[in-house]
Amino acid sequence: MPTQQGSEDMSTSRRLPASYGLTQYRHLIRQRVVLLCILAALLVLMGMVSLCVGSSALGLQEVFAALFEQSTVSSVIIWKLRLPRIVMAFLAGWGLALGGTVSQAILQNPLASPFTLGVASGAGFGAVIGIVFSNGLSREIVAASAFGFALLTSLLIYGVARLKSTSSETLILAGVAIMFLFSSLTSFVQYTATIEEVHEMVFWFFGSLSKVGWPEISIACLMIIPPIPLVMARAWDLNLLMTGDESASALGVNVSTIRTGGIFLTALMTAGVICFTGVIGFIGLVAPHIARMLIGSDHRFLIPASGFVGAILVVGADTLSRTIWPPQVIPIGIMTSFLGVPFFFYLLMKKARKYC
Secondary structure, eight states: OOOHHHHHHHHHHHHHHHHHHHHHHHHHHHHHHHHHHHHHHHHHHHHHHHHHOSSSOOOHHHHHHHHTOSSSHHHHIIIIIIHHHHHHHHHHHHHHHHHHHHHHHHTTOTTOOTTTTTHHHHHHHHHHHHHHHTTTOOHHHHHHHHHHHHHHHHHHHHHHHTSTTOOHHHHHHHHHHHHHHHHHHHHHHHHHSOHHHHHHHHHHHHOOSTTOOHHHHHHHHHHHTTHHHHHHHTHHHHHHHTTOHHHHHHTTOOHHHHHHHHHHHHHHHHHHHHHHHOOOOSHHHHHHHHHHHHHOSOHHHHHHHHHHHHHHHHHHHHHHHHHSSTTOOOOHHHHHHHHHHHHHHHHHHHTOSOOO
16 A cells, blocks of 8 residues: 555656646647748748849839839839739638648548549639630630539539548549549540630640739639638547548547538639639649648648648749749749649658658
């Protein structure tokens, strides 16, 4: 039987690990909050650099002055050309990265992304249909057609998800099948199109921010921003879903509702991006992995971190696309791969640990 002193020692030894664990947890939370602040500051800094550089270099004072003026040449450059690109790049980065994060969580697959679900292929087919019917002359028809087919794709995936006992593997296979279906249809339309139409289609698939204005940004905001708080509110459910369907259900998560809702929100955000910018690949797949390597797998922090990383990648890619080969503007879809792949490999080699 233990003595009184022995009992006190045992009691102390039981309390110390709990206190120590709580301290460590609070320290980890502070670290993650600080990292989010650093990512936000880096995004703001990159946005300011992007406003300054281009075919007409502007100083920081000129940029600030142009933001509050209406009639100068600098204000026209800022408000008509550069600021819409940066705002759309920010929205595109957030939308695609968040779509990838949600896809990987609800499908429990690190290779899942909005492109895996076939949404991008559906939007691509809609775009080539719009180009053919408008002879490549109406940007609005192309965007509307891309958006319509992106939503149609999401409804197909949503319908599959509503089937009884639908697993994540079934959804991924359904997405891949839909992707190949729309890719085949796109190839057929390209085969029968004129040279001018094919040129317009290829340019659209490269991705571009050059034709984005404030009206398009307003619509994109309505499709990308509202889903963000909805996804954040389900961060704990996404954490539990990553442990498996059975364990998540045992802990009270409605797996079917979370999965179908996540698919619809992912498709909505993806459609809000690519119907105006064309195909910007890679961000939805890689940004969540980069964020996970930096901040961990807790979706309370992973969701905003993925958004910041995605926005940093797209804003940085757009800045380089306008400055690396003047006066040419390299399509942003090419630049996102050039910028993101080396950084992804660097983090993979630097922090080679299990992260998903």
